[in-house]
Amino acid sequence: MSIATPLNTTLQRSPLPSSLSVFSPIHTTTVPVTGTRKICLRMVTSCVSSHSQSSVHNGVTDAVSVRNQIRLGLPSKGRMATDTLDLLKDCQLSVKQVNPRQYVAQIPQLPNTEVWFQRPKDIVRKLLSGDLDLGIVGLDIVSEFGQGNEDLIIVHEALNFGDCHLSLAIPNYGIFENINSLKELAQMPQWTAERPLRVATGFTYLGPKFMKENGIKHVTFSTADGALEAAPAMGIADAILDLVSSGTTLKENNLKEIEGGVVLQSQAALVASKRALTERTGALDTVHEILERLEAHLKAAGQFTVVANMRGTDAEEVAARLKTQPSLSGLQGPTISPVYCKRDGKVSIEFYAIVICVPKTALYESVQQLRAVGGSGVLVSPLTYIFDEETPRWSQLLSNLGL
Numbered sequence: 410m411s412i413a414t415p416l417n418t419t420l421q422r423s424p425l426p427s428s429l430s431v432f433s434p435i436h437t438t439t440v441p442v443t444g445t446r447k448i449c450l451r452m453v454t455s456c457v458s459s460h461s462q463s464s465v466h467n468g469v470t471d472a473v474s475v476r477n478q479i480r481l482g483l484p485s486k487g488r489m490a491t492d493t494l495d496l497l498k499d500c501q502l503s504v505k506q507v508n509p510r511q512y513v514a515q516i517p518q519l520p521n522t523e524v525w526f527q528r529p530k531d532i533v534r535k536l537l538s539g540d541l542d543l544g545i546v547g548l549d550i551v552s553e554f555g556q557g558n559e560d561l562i563i564v565h566e567a568l569n570f571g572d573c574h575l576s577l578a579i580p581n582y583g584i585f586e587n588i589n590s591l592k593e594l595a596q597m598p599q600w601t602a603e604r605p606l607r608v609a610t611g612f613t614y615l616g617p618k619f620m621k622e623n624g625i626k627h628v629t630f631s632t633a634d635g636a637l638e639a640a641p642a643m644g645i646a647d648a649i650l651d652l653v654s655s656g657t658t659l660k661e662n663n664l665k666e667i668e669g670g671v672v673l674q675s676q677a678a679l680v681a682s683k684r685a686l687t688e689r690t691g692a693l694d695t696v697h698e699i700l701e702r703l704e705a706h707l708k709a710a711g712q713f714t715v716v717a718n719m720r721g722t723d724a725e726e727v728a729a730r731l732k733t734q735p736s737l738s739g740l741q742g743p744t745i746s747p748v749y750c751k752r753d754g755k756v757s758i759e760f761y762a763i764v765i766c767v768p769k770t771a772l773y774e775s776v777q778q779l780r781a782v783g784g785s786g787v788l789v790s791p792l793t794y795i796f797d798e799e800t801p802r803w804s805q806l807l808s809n810l811g812l
């Protein structure tokens with residue numbers, strides 16, 4: 410593979426004090442690789458020693474490597490790791506890991522699949538290089554490290570954990586006190602070619618892209634591995650672009666988000682390599698099973714089963730009464746069965762048992778509506794799985810794969 414001279418340098422060297430050695434200017438270079446694919450190679454140049462350059466890349470191969478096992482990448486540590494394992498366990502796909510430092514594991518329910526524990530950004534890189542076939546990571550990491558590569562395909566975009574958003578934040582004091590939107594920030598007279606807006610971020614692909622898309626010209630970026638919220642108060646940056654969930658870290662560091670400053674919303678997602686799904690034997694069946702189990706669990710997680718008794722002349726009459734209430738239709742409609750009572754030696758139908766699924770958020774109003782139409786003896790229990798006939802995400806995936 411040949412490495413070309415830099416084709417474009419999207420970011421300028423920031424006029425930083427030389428003491429601020431942890432923040433480095435970033436140069437983005439497009440590098441041609443074998444075949445028709447291109448990868449983006451980022452070179453980070455140290456502020457202190459401008460002579461020392463390092464460049465690292467993953468081998469992007471054109472052919473699917475020969476191996477029999479499907480490889481699923483899961484976060485090895487950090488805040489996504491435990492939630493990922495918990496989710497799989499809830500889907501009856503428990504991961505058997507002998508000890509936490511062993512990076513390969515098995516899911517007994519999926520005998521043709523190997524689990525590899527990796528840092529989230531490496532999961533995305535390895536999906537692109539063909540070393541993993543499937544992965545669970547945050548959408549932020551997919552966007553940052555996938556860089557729009559068409560081989561990455563999002564199979565399930567909302568696994569219901571790891572919620573956060575990537576957002577631009579500025580100080581709530583000084584020259585920024587009355588600045589509340591990206592537009593106002595861009596229009597500040599302070600930013601010039603000589604003195605651009607300095608943004609500290611770990612998102613060195615998405616950051617410049619967002620600024621360019623929003624027409625902000627005089628901007629420069631620096632990067633660090635963490636605690637970015639300190640950068641403005643330290644005088645290293647004017648703004649930061651970082652993940653926010655509770656907002657506590659911003660607040661504690663006297664920073665604020667601004668209107669129009671959200672780059673993306675993120676949560677955990679199931680991601681796959683398109684090539685693996687189309688070319689690796691068994692990969693599509695495995696992803697189908699994982700997707701079905703995820704969908705069944707996630708759909709059920711938001712619902713309760715509600716059983717109640719209702720007096721009535723017949724099932725149709727009970728159904729008609731239920732249908733007058735907005736929250737009592739269930740997933741497809743109520744299930745109504747006769748309750749046989751024995752009185753004076755005679756068996757007759759006095760009640761009907763109704764079974765419906767109710768969103769957890771609407772439980773109390775549903776109970777009130779049930780009572781209003783004569784419901785009694787209401788039993789509420791959790792739902793474990795809801796398997797639909799076919800999941801819309803599966804049809805979507807097949808269509809994305811051109812199948």
Ligand SMILES: Nc1ncnc2c1ncn2[C@@H]1O[C@H](COP(=O)(O)OP(=O)(O)OP(=O)(O)O)[C@@H](O)[C@H]1O
Pocket residue numbers: 484486487488489490529546547548549550571572573635652653654655675676677
């Ligand atoms: N408040 C948050 N801050 C950062 N990441 C969050 C937050 N909430 C959810 N996430 C998700 O978790 C992922 C970070 O997990 P990861 O394990 O890589 O980092 P970490 O726990 O911050 O560890 P480290 O910073 O040491 O890499 C993000 O990519 C994002 O998808």
Ligand SMILES: O=P(O)(O)OC[C@H]1O[C@H](OP(=O)(O)OP(=O)(O)O)[C@H](O)[C@@H]1O
Pocket residue numbers: 634635636637638651652653654655656657658659
């Ligand atoms: O909105 P909040 O709930 O306060 O969360 C946001 C903070 O959490 C993350 O940092 P992390 O805890 O990973 O520390 P780090 O900066 O050392 O990575 C992120 O980079 C923010 O700093």
Ligand SMILES: [Mg+2]
Pocket residue numbers: 635
């Ligand atoms: Mg972190």
